[in-house]
Amino acid sequence: MGAIIVFPLLYGFLGFLAGIIGATLFNLVASMVGGIEIELSQGFDPPARSPTRPDPYFSDAVTTPGERNPEFHS
DSSP states (O other): HHHHHHHHHHHHHHHHHHHHHHHHHHHHHHHOOOOOOOOOOOOOOOOOOOOSSOOOSSSSSSOTTTTTTTTOOO
């Protein structure tokens, strides 16, 4: 009956000790080797959105100022 209380506490304590030992070993090795370096770049282009229909204001059709795009009628 005492094992129900003792073993979980023992496992928690041993896990805590293993975490301390593992972190210490990692820090020692990382200081000698140089650790892990991550390089992040700024300013990426978001993926292009595919249009469902052509934009009436930006089209391949050449229009003069004040002339509406002939492809679209409202």
